[in-house]
Amino acid sequence: MAPDSSNSSVDDPLFESGHRIFANKDLLKIGHVPEADRIVGRDDEISKLAKRLNGAVHGYSPENVMIYGKTGTGKSLVSKHVSQRAQNAAQDGVEIGTAYIDCAEDNTETQAVSSLAAKLNDESTTGIDVPHTGLSTSKYYKLLWKTLDAQFDSVIIILDEIDLMNDDNVLMKLSRAEEAGKIDCSVGVMAISNKIQYVDNVNERVKSSFQHKEMFFKPYDANQLREIMLNREDAFQDGVLSEDAIPLSAAFAAQEHGDARKAIDILRHAGEVAYEAGAEQVTEEHVRQAQQHAEKDRFRELVNGAPTQAKAALLALTELSVSSDEDAFLTSRVYDQYERICNHLDMDILSVRRFRDILKEQAFLGVVEIEKINKGSAGGIHLQNRLIEDPQVVRETILEDSLMEDWPGE
Ligand SMILES: Nc1ncnc2c1ncn2[C@@H]1O[C@H](COP(=O)(O)OP(=O)(O)OP(=O)(O)O)[C@@H](O)[C@H]1O
Structure with missing residues (x-):
């Protein structure tokens, strides 16, 4: 990660010393995974998910889980957070592996399996070389099984945006591997989707092997969105956020469907608008401009698609x-x-x-x-x-x- 130089001074007068508005803009980045104490309003979901993964911590099979919810409701964040904690909490002698796959990027079976094998394989431990491309799907599965058995008792795999995967085979193969005797390591899959009927539409064979529990993430209300943003207030310099900036960003995001990503985006963009305008504070007007900008982006996406x-x-x-x-x-x-x-x-x-x-x-x-x-x-x-x-x-x-x-x- 780049060093946080928001407050450092620069000798050349051409460049500004520090940043007038942001103290640590990274906290507002889209891919940023906040620390546990910055996760707000998801205690129930975190503890429910932990129960599903509990087996892994003791060297048994974790359960498969299907997580549904609209965009920006914290599905990816909570699943990454809980799988990371399960890995850290593993009992003495129990080795847990975790891997996250974004099915929007790895949207074929081969890509997903090769990505999993590459992410989970530690070549210095296993001595296995996983080439990025060039092998057949079945060869990648074989490498994956080998690397799992060489390193782990249990593995927790997150398949985010599973509905964008153009083949459900991977779900079936991962959930059957242990039962089919291909591996000794137990596998738990957390599949995430915005499409509430995702599992109804998958092939019957997949459905019968992917025995899972379901969880639903509700949209955030304006208060929760406000809390989420207040917990990242230190992304801004002291005193830069006007009193209205966070409540208004929360209200705009809550109007649509309680999307935390949208709330954070609006706030970050409001900071950029204030900076460009040479302002000392992020005001209500900057938030309104940021919201209009977000609206245009959303509209462009709709028309494009x-x-x-x-x-x-x-x-x-x-x-x-x-x-x-x-x-x-x-x-x-x-x-x-x-x-x-x-x-x-x-x-x-x-x-x-x-x-x-x-x-x-x-x-x-x-x-x-x-x-x-x-x-x-x-x-x-x-x-x-x-x-x-x-x-x-x-x-x-x-x-x-x-x-x-x-x-x-x-
Ligand atoms: N409870 C929360 N506390 C703090 N930050 C949150 C919370 N929920 C979501 N966020 C933040 O909002 C953004 C979106 O969250 P996340 O990616 O987990 O949503 P999602 O439900 O997986 O959305 P999508 O379906 O679009 O992938 C992230 O930057 C995340 O850090």
């Missing part, structure tokens, strides 16, 4: 918004524009009914706002669609997609 047809529908609404003084348009008018776009880009044209469904989905995601207009007894009910975010931002984001970039605009 939308299917191509949804992007074409949004582009149609965007073009109308950019080229007119109005900001809300009847579905029929948006559909005409959508047809022009699809023709130009050589895309399939969906039926009006399907097109309406797409706009509804986008309204559900908070990209579009739909309003019912009653045109009297003869005119009937019509739907008007409006983009929630600045049309130029939406346009720029959609045109980043290589399938849409040939649209010249109107």
Whole structure:
């Protein structure tokens, strides 16, 4: 880790001595794992999870656990924390290994198994060389089993964002290894997901071998978010945070779904905004600006991740918004524009009914706002669609997609 030089003085006047706003910005980094005394509001989850892993501490099998919860509710943090404590608490003569796999990165069976083998293998103890690439999946499994037996009585494996793994095989192989006689070391898997029905959708064979207990992490409320941030107040210089900065960041994050990552992000960004503005304090206004920025980022992510047809529908609404003084348009008018776009880009044209469904989905995601207009007894009910975010931002984001970039605009 880089030394904390926030308060050190620098001889060259071109550079600032220390930092006006931050004392230890690392505390607000996304990947930062806080110390036990900075973890707030998760005592129950920590002790429940510890019970599941208790066997490992005494050299028996830990239980498998499936952890569900929305983003930023502390699932990764608590699982890393408890597995680390189990490793430290291991009884004399009991060796516990722990490994964390981010399935968003290692999303194939081979990648996950090779990563596990590489992370758990201490070559100086086992004499086993685990090459990064080039072996078949089954060879990587063999290396993994060898390295586990050479070092551990028990191993605790965290598979984070398991729903992003494109194959459930790894879950089955890990949970069956001991029973199938492939290893003597016992294996406990903590699989983590935001998708509440993840296990319902996995293959029956996997389900029957991955016998597990389930845990649900509830979103934080504004008080808990405030506590989480107060516990990292020392990321800032003394007296720099105005009284409102933390409560307001907590309130913004709680409004959405109680996401601690979002709360910390807003606070860090507010500090950056204050710094850029040359301010001495992080004020309510800086937090508001940081929140608007976070909102734009979230919006960009939503639009980026939308299917191509949804992007074409949004582009149609965007073009109308950019080229007119109005900001809300009847579905029929948006559909005409959508047809022009699809023709130009050589895309399939969906039926009006399907097109309406797409706009509804986008309204559900908070990209579009739909309003019912009653045109009297003869005119009937019509739907008007409006983009929630600045049309130029939406346009720029959609045109980043290589399938849409040939649209010249109107
Ligand atoms: N109870 C807590 N106390 C202190 N910090 C917390 C707490 N819960 C979460 N955080 C912080 O919030 C951020 C997000 O937490 P974490 O990654 O554990 O969430 P998650 O539920 O795993 O989210 P995702 O599903 O998006 O991976 C991290 O920086 C973490 O340190």
